[in-house]
Amino acid sequence: MMNSSIFIDIKNLMAWFDTMKVLSGINLSIERNKVVAIIGPSGCGKSTFIRCLNRLHEEVRGARVKGKVFLEDRDIYDPSVDPVLIRRNIGMIFQKPNPFPGMSIYDNVALGLKLSGVRKRSLLDEKVEMSLKRAALWKEVKDNLNRPGTGLSGGQQQRLCIARALAIEPPVLLMDEPTSALDPISTSWIEELIQNLTDQVTVIIVTHNMQQASRVSDRTAFLLNGELVEYNKTSLFFTNPDDERSEAYITGRL
Amino acid sequence: MQTKFLDERLTQLKSLIASMGGCAEQMLKEAGLITFDKEVNREELYKLVQNREQEIDSLQIRLGKHCFRVLARQAPVARDLRLVLSIISINTALERMGDLSLNIAKKGKALKEDPLLEIPFEKLKEMFHQITSMIRGCLDAFINEDDRLAREVIIQDDRADQLKDGICVKLKECILANNDLVDTCIQLVSISEMLERLGDQATNIAEEVIFMETGRDVKHKKL
Numbered sequence: 001m002m003n004s005s006i007f008i009d010i011k012n013l014m015a016w017f018d019t020m021k022v023l024s025g026i027n028l029s030i031e032r033n034k035v036v037a038i039i040g041p042s043g044c045g046k047s048t049f050i051r052c053l054n055r056l057h058e059e060v061r062g063a064r065v066k067g068k069v070f071l072e073d074r075d076i077y078d079p080s081v082d083p084v085l086i087r088r089n090i091g092m093i094f095q096k097p098n099p100f101p102g103m104s105i106y107d108n109v110a111l112g113l114k115l116s117g118v119r120k121r122s123l124l125d126e127k128v129e130m131s132l133k134r135a136a137l138w139k140e141v142k143d144n145l146n147r148p149g150t151g152l153s154g155g156q157q158q159r160l161c162i163a164r165a166l167a168i169e170p171p172v173l174l175m176d177e178p179t180s181a182l183d184p185i186s187t188s189w190i191e192e193l194i195q196n197l198t199d200q201v202t203v204i205i206v207t208h209n210m211q212q213a214s215r216v217s218d219r220t221a222f223l224l225n226g227e228l229v230e231y232n233k234t235s236l237f238f239t240n241p242d243d244e245r246s247e248a249y250i251t252g253r254l
Numbered sequence: 255m256q257t258k259f260l261d262e263r264l265t266q267l268k269s270l271i272a273s274m275g276g277c278a279e280q281m282l283k284e285a286g287l288i289t290f291d292k293e294v295n296r297e298e299l300y301k302l303v304q305n306r307e308q309e310i311d312s313l314q315i316r317l318g319k320h321c322f323r324v325l326a327r328q329a330p331v332a333r334d335l336r337l338v339l340s341i342i343s344i345n346t347a348l349e350r351m352g353d354l355s356l357n358i359a360k361k362g363k364a365l366k367e368d369p370l371l372e373i374p375f376e377k378l379k380e381m382f383h384q385i386t387s388m389i390r391g392c393l394d395a396f397i398n399e400d401d402r403l404a405r406e407v408i409i410q411d412d413r414a415d416q417l418k419d420g421i422c423v424k425l426k427e428c429i430l431a432n433n434d435l436v437d438t439c440i441q442l443v444s445i446s447e448m449l450e451r452l453g454d455q456a457t458n459i460a461e462e463v464i465f466m467e468t469g470r471d472v473k474h475k476k477l
Contacts, residue, residue, distance in 0.1 A: 210331065211329055214331070238331045238332060238335075239331070239332060239335060239336065239469065240332065240336070240468075240469025241332055246332075247332050247333060250331045250332050251257065251260075251330070251331060251332050251333065251334050252257035252260070253257055
């Protein structure tokens with residue numbers, strides 16, 4: 001029986017690209033409505049790790065996964081689980097904002113809802129407005145919702161992608177270096193947004209920016225060569241890490 | 255490259271602490287000479303102590319600015335962060351040590367001797383040695399990043415407190431024996447209290463060394 005405060009429980013997660021093992025038996029428990037930062041040097045398996053949490057990794061030819069990822073009490077790798085539903089329910093934000101080209105701001109946000117079967121215009125309007133508000137974009141776009149999403153600035157596009165992900169009210173939001181292509185002001189918008197989301201969403205964010213991990217997360221996981229070196233409270237991780245390799249990495253001496 | 259730059263800055267901060275520490279140690283030694291050595295030119299030595307105190311003050315300002323810049327520009331984390339935070343606290347402690355040694359020198363300069371005061375003087379000398387050893391110990395602990403030595407310094411503080419209490423008891427007896435000694439005895443009590451505070455500052459530095467090395471905050475805790 002899982003500890004009631006644990007929302008995502010990852011057990012002995014391993015991942016491969018063909019014969020190359022990129023994750024070696026990761027065990028990690030994530031509490032509900034917390035922000036977890038995943039850090040580590042390039043190629044350590046951070047992105048693969050979060051792509052395993054919404055079953056996106058297996059979409060790559062030759063890629064495979066072993067282990068269990070419990071979302072509440074259900075293993076998302078159970079054969080009875082439909083990976084498409086998992087991907088729909090676990091939102092993902094990528095490094096580069098990717099609004100759907102040729103679609104308006106409104107349609108970008110409404111698409112996920114329409115695919116989930118929402119047809120009623122008033123409900124769509126309400127959800128689009130709510131999502132854009134939660135993504136802190138509403139004030140900037142409310143008078144021009146028919147503008148193409150791709151016409152927004154980089155920071156606005158990323159917030160649009162967050163609004164799109166939030167529209168279907170996912171319990172988990174995965175973010176893969178969501179601000180690496182953004183300027184400091186847009187970055188601070190997104191960081192503030194992450195903090196505000198935790199009343200309803202559990203956020204797992206991959207970042208190369210250690211200050212960002214330190215600012216936004218409750219816990220930090222440090223991956224090295226596909227292994228989980230340390231998983232600790234962020235306040236401890238950045239002031240007094242348990243593992244020498246963590247210390248060496250965050251102080252730039254690895 | 256970034257790390258090398260940070261390492262250089264941290265080494266610079268440490269060497270500024272070493273300079274301040276050297277000054278503070280020297281000041282206490284000179285304050286002791288003024289207090290106990292009949293042969294020295296007290297006025298001349300006192301001027302030297304005053305100059306050193308000014309040097310510590312200017313080092314304090316310089317070090318504070320450097321720490322501020324390192325925090326703002328390098329954003330250190332983990333042990334590097336603890337080191338800078340400890341240096342900020344040690345900087346304050348050393349500046350206070352300079353003030354206390356200057357005050358001891360000032361009071362020591364005006365002391366009058368009397369055969370009745372021989373025992374308190376001897377005890378005060380012992381206290382000087384004790385505090386000098388604590389200051390040297392905490393600075394060595396900082397330079398050598400030695401939290402074990404820092405713990406030894408903290409333990410020594412109890413002995414310094416006992417010595418001060420013992421001095422006060424003896425001085426009380428002297429006052430009862432000869433009322434004319436009241437003024438001198440008050441000066442001696444004041445010196446012993448300042449020495450006690452120097453010991454407290456050495457303890458503070460030792461606690462910072464433990465924090466810097468282990469991440470554990472041992473302030474107001476039994477070791």
